[in-house]
Every structure is written in C-alpha cells, then in structure tokens.
Amino acid sequence: MMPYFPNLFTILGPNSAGLGSALEMIEAQTSFATKFISHVEAHKFKYMYPKTKAVESWLELVSKGFSETIMNAGCTSWWTDKDGYNHAVWPYGTMQFKEMVNALKPDDFEKVAI
Secondary structure (H helix, E strand, C coil), rough: CCCCHHHHHHHCCCCCCCCCCHHHHHHHHHHHHHHHHHHHHHHCCEEEEEEEHHHHHHHHHHHHHHCCHHHHHHHHCCECCCCECCCEEEEEEEEHHHHHHHHHCCHHEEEECC
C-alpha cells in the first residue's frame, strides 16, 4: 500500500516478491487485504491508507535487509533501477514476510470515517 492511495493494494508490488514461492507471497498479501477490508467495514471507515511514517519504516527495514546481502552490491539486473536500488524482491525470508503482513496495525493508517 502507498500513502494517499486509499484502499489500494498492490499484489507482488515493490519489494514484495520473494526469492521463494510467489504463491506464498500472494496468499499473504491477499490475506492482509481481506483483514484490512474487514477492519474498514467493521469500523465504518470510508477508507484508510498507510501513514508516511509507516511506509518509511517499512522501506528502512527493506534497505537494512539489502545491506546484509549481495542483491544491492552494484550488480546490474532486472531487480535494480539505474541507481542500483532493488525495488523488486523482499530481502528476508518468506516466513518473515508472512508474519509481518499478517499483523494489521491500525495505528499505522490514516482513517477517514463515512
């Protein structure tokens, strides 16, 4: 999800595909989307989107993960942009990704009531 794009989910979006099973990543993301939608409906919100701070924390975690691997070591690949930043894959294991997206943290979101 991205700030200022309410109720928008990207499946296999930036840094969400793993080096493992894409199906497991998709299942985790769709499970998160389902929990998110249920939360919005239960609390009668019009929409929610992630706070900028929450997204920045996520990106810091991803950057830290890459700093401990060779995936951002200056190699040219389809994973990296012209500056060498890896926008494609998740730098940690599939199980850690599943655990992280399984935990919906409502305080990480801006909420707009109906």
